[in-house]
Amino acid sequence: MRTRVAVVGGGQSCEHDVSLASAASVAGALDPTSYDVVPLTIDRDGTWRDRGLRPIGLSGAAQVLRGCDVVFPVVHGPRGEDGALAALCELAGLAYVGSGLRPGALAMDKWVTKLVAAAVGLATTPGHLVTAATAAHERWTHPVVVKPVAAGSSHGVSLVTEPAGLGPALDAALALDDRALVEDLVTAREIDVAVLRRVDGSLFVPPALEIVAAGLFDYDAKYGGHADLRVPAPLEDVEAKALKEAALTAYDALGCSGVARIDFFLTEHGPVLNEVNTVPGMTEHSQVPRMFAAAGMTYAELLDELVRGAHR
Incomplete structure (x- = not known):
């Protein structure tokens, strides 16, 4: 049947x-x-x-x-x-x-994700929380990225490189959420790592994916075909090991199930956590299926694994 x-x-x-x-x-x-x-x-x-x-x-x-x-x-x-x-x-x-109520809520909130990550020893991008009440007091001192706390697909995300851009960036982020993050601009490689909890309970991490984009990896870059997605990402063994360990730590700390995509900046000092996606894009050409394809798992096999691993 x-x-x-x-x-x-x-x-x-x-x-x-x-x-x-x-x-x-x-x-x-x-x-x-x-x-x-x-x-x-x-x-x-x-x-x-x-x-x-x-x-x-x-x-x-x-x-x-x-x-x-x-x-x-x-x-x-x-x-x-x-x-x-x-x-x-x-x-x-x-x-x-997929993930339950608690990990979904925690990971969707980028500010709380940063707090959880810091508590388990993961580096995160330096930044602070801004609300509608405090936005007027923000002052630009250096290049930053402004983003809504709980939105996805890079909606409402802005790169601010001069003082005049801060107000409009905060307005764009706060139009989608009642809180925003103002984070330091990190110049580093962007690496995605997927983690899958298999039917037998074991965790499987396929080869990582690197995003190579001109400028900010925003909505247009993600879905307009303007980014180069390289999988497997060209990584040294020590880099791949550090990214895998950091991804597993984040997945476990948040209590994720099913598949999650953990996004990092890879700096000279190691991985810096950007965000965690508990319901990542799942078309056959999205980042997560591409990573599993690189590990020899077809799209249909990945979906089958997810359905058979469903929980109550």
Whole structure:
């Protein structure tokens, strides 16, 4: 008998379109001989829609979800990746793919992620928290990166290289969140590391990926094809070992499950944690599937591993 899998995409965050692409890719790649896929979509206004894109509301979605064996949430950003959908599944007693409520909420909050990372000895980018109430008191002293605390796909992220740019950058970040991070500009290699908890409970780390982009790796660079993604990343053995250990430490400290992508800056002093993504982009050409492909695991095999590792 085939396993019935509800693939949930869309959502109410600025990552709605990216999530739709991930969900469509996941739904299309799950082996039809093993899985019966049931797509569900959350509109930008929060309306749930069924396979035929008919509005069914949360109560209708709950009925559909209860008829499935596993829920595969692919909703990036707030009200999805932040643990909201994991909480829904747990309250309903449904098996689901990926991290639970606590790791989702912790990792989505970039400020809290920095605090957790520092507590377990991981280096993070120097920075501080800014709110709408304190933004007017910010003063530019050196190049910084401004970003929302809880948004993804580099929405609202700005590189500020002169005083006049600080105010607009804070406005852009605070338009998406009520808190922003102002971080020192780190000039270093950008390296992504994926960690997968396999069905048997073991952790698997495929070859790392390097992002080579001209300037800031922003939304346009990510999705406009303007970045060079190199996998396996050209790393010395000592660098690869340090990145792997740092990624495993972050994954374990946050309590992640399923697959997570941990993003680092690789400096002359070692890895510096940038952020953790518990629901990373999951099209076949996204960073995470590329890393597992470099390890010999096909996209369909990765998805199969995730579904079979679903938990309640």
